Amino acid sequence: MRTYRYPQQNEWKEIIQRPHLDLSKLHATVTGVLNDIKEHGDEAVKKYEAQFDHVTLHSLAVSAQEMDEAEHLLDDKLKAAIILAHENIHAFHAAQKFEGKPIETRQGVTCWQKSVAIEKVGLYIPGGTAPLFSTVLMLATPAKIAGCSEIVLCTPPNSEGKVNPAILYAAQVAGVNRIFKAGGVQAIGAMAYGTESVPKVYKIFGPGNQYVMAAKQQVSLDEVAIDMPAGPSEVCVIADHQANATFVAADLLSQAEHGIDSQVLLITTSEEKLQEIQEEVNRQLQALPRKEMAAKALENSNYVLVSDLDEAMKLSNAYAPEHLILQVEDYEALAEKVINAGSVFLGKYACESAGDYASGTNHTLPTHGYATAYSGVNLDSYCRKVTFQHLTEQGIREIGRAVELMAEAEQLDAHRNAMTVRIKSLKA
Numbered sequence: 001m002r003t004y005r006y007p008q009q010n011e012w013k014e015i016i017q018r019p020h021l022d023l024s025k026l027h028a029t030v031t032g033v034l035n036d037i038k039e040h041g042d043e044a045v046k047k048y049e050a051q052f053d054h055v056t057l058h059s060l061a062v063s064a065q066e067m068d069e070a071e072h073l074l075d076d077k078l079k080a081a082i083i084l085a086h087e088n089i090h091a092f093h094a095a096q097k098f099e100g101k102p103i104e105t106r107q108g109v110t111c112w113q114k115s116v117a118i119e120k121v122g123l124y125i126p127g128g129t130a131p132l133f134s135t136v137l138m139l140a141t142p143a144k145i146a147g148c149s150e151i152v153l154c155t156p157p158n159s160e161g162k163v164n165p166a167i168l169y170a171a172q173v174a175g176v177n178r179i180f181k182a183g184g185v186q187a188i189g190a191m192a193y194g195t196e197s198v199p200k201v202y203k204i205f206g207p208g209n210q211y212v213m214a215a216k217q218q219v220s221l222d223e224v225a226i227d228m229p230a231g232p233s234e235v236c237v238i239a240d241h242q243a244n245a246t247f248v249a250a251d252l253l254s255q256a257e258h259g260i261d262s263q264v265l266l267i268t269t270s271e272e273k274l275q276e277i278q279e280e281v282n283r284q285l286q287a288l289p290r291k292e293m294a295a296k297a298l299e300n301s302n303y304v305l306v307s308d309l310d311e312a313m314k315l316s317n318a319y320a321p322e323h324l325i326l327q328v329e330d331y332e333a334l335a336e337k338v339i340n341a342g343s344v345f346l347g348k349y350a351c352e353s354a355g356d357y358a359s360g361t362n363h364t365l366p367t368h369g370y371a372t373a374y375s376g377v378n379l380d381s382y383c384r385k386v387t388f389q390h391l392t393e394q395g396i397r398e399i400g401r402a403v404e405l406m407a408e409a410e411q412l413d414a415h416r417n418a419m420t421v422r423i424k425s426l427k428a
């Protein structure tokens with residue numbers, strides 16, 4: 001990790017920069033795989049599963065027998081934990097239900113919105129370096145609440161062609177039943193174009209590595225909608241003089257362990273805390289099974305000492321982190337100044353792991369600075385707001401002439417006429 005002490009504003013650009021692969025190569029690989037999937041369907045998906053996931057697949061679909069087996073393979077305590085998390089995620093997302101209120105804009109002119117579920121959605125569950133079964137709950141639970149009728153899930157299998165049982169169990173709990181063994185770009189292509197086995201969907205959800213993120217962005221140009229660019233995980237922690245260094249270090253490492261391209265950022269107002277946290281990170285890192293991966297992510301990461309919390313928040317807003325943890329005395333006051341962040345954690349007990357798994361909020365969030373413009377996955381992500389309107393004779397009297405005048409001014413006579421014939425039909 002690099003340490004910056006009281007950086008000038010012109011150094012911020014360097015601090016907030018994300019790590020990246022060679023994108024020109026990445027996009028060329030992604031385009032090639034996508035074109036092949038579009039043309040050759042299942043056969044191409046299987047070919048890339050062999051190439052990238054080192055597995056020979058005869059069938060892409062997870063069978064009913066595999067679903068049953070998963071339930072028996074899983075420890076009861078883990079099943080109970082999954083059910084607890086699902087209940088909380090369900091409660092948080094069910095509370096987001098939209099009620100479109102009819103508004104009479106003029107007498108006889110009533111307008112309203114109705115939230116309508118997207119019929120076919122595709123969920124991508126990462127599985128390259130860790131089987132992220134919690135992501136199944138995060139993506140499928142709101143899809144179910146919204147009422148999506150077809151929920152398709154793709155995830156990479158292991159080298160024996162099996163999907164992790166916790167992924168399959170979480171899928172059952174959340175109500176997904178069409179699961180396919182496909183990872184990375186080939187999974188995104190299969191859901192975007194459809195193959196003999198995998199149905200084409202209207203919107204693709206889910207996080208993933210840079211290949212997954214690039215594939216989602218490419219297919220979104222002409223085939224399907226996507227939730228957002230949700231790539232390598234990141235967290236920013238703002239810590240003051242009273243922060244618990246052990247907690248802060250644990251939080252930083254919790255995201256560093258996701259992958260070599262993850263990034264963490266510590267912003268602190270205390271030199272003493274900075275040193276304590278640095279020592280704690282080095283100490284805790286040694287005990288992690290994924291320490292090599294976390295250490296690589298730390299190479300892309302930064303510690304920053306700033307003069308006050310105001311500056312800390314300005315830097316965080318410029319960074320626009322996926323997750324922001326405020327371990328400061330007056331976290332409520334500081335929280336008021338958050339502008340750009342995917343999900344915010346307040347106080348020393350709100351660790352990111354709580355939101356990653358079980359508090360109820362969604363962990364599929366915008367990364368790479370996209371929190372400046374995107375929200376994380378929520379119930380609305382699975383719906384469209386269809387607008388409705390109803391006009392009475394009085395409504396025509398109220399707005400008819402204005403519509404005619406505007407249509408005339410735009411030189412669109414057919415538009416004007418659609419109103420004129422109605423005005424003329426009114427009884428005087």
Ligand SMILES: NC(=O)c1ccc[n+]([C@@H]2O[C@H](COP(=O)([O-])OP(=O)(O)OC[C@H]3O[C@@H](n4cnc5c(N)ncnc54)[C@H](O)[C@@H]3O)[C@@H](O)[C@H]2O)c1
Binds near residue numbers: 185209210
């Ligand atoms: N932003 C979020 O909300 C969020 C949530 C959870 C996880 N994540 C991130 O998701 C990512 C998961 O990554 P992962 O790699 O473990 O799993 P993944 O499932 O995203 O990617 C694995 C797939 O990548 C493909 N791949 C690997 N190397 C390739 C290559 N050289 N060329 C083409 N394709 C290749 C393979 O097909 C493989 O199936 C991590 O970066 C993690 O930080 C983000």
Ligand SMILES: N[C@H](CO)Cc1c[nH]c[nH+]1
Binds near residue numbers: 134233322356365
């Ligand atoms: N932190 C990840 C989002 O960036 C989500 C996750 C899943 N499992 C553990 N963590």
Ligand SMILES: [Zn+2]
Binds near residue numbers: 233254258356
């Ligand atoms: Zn995580």
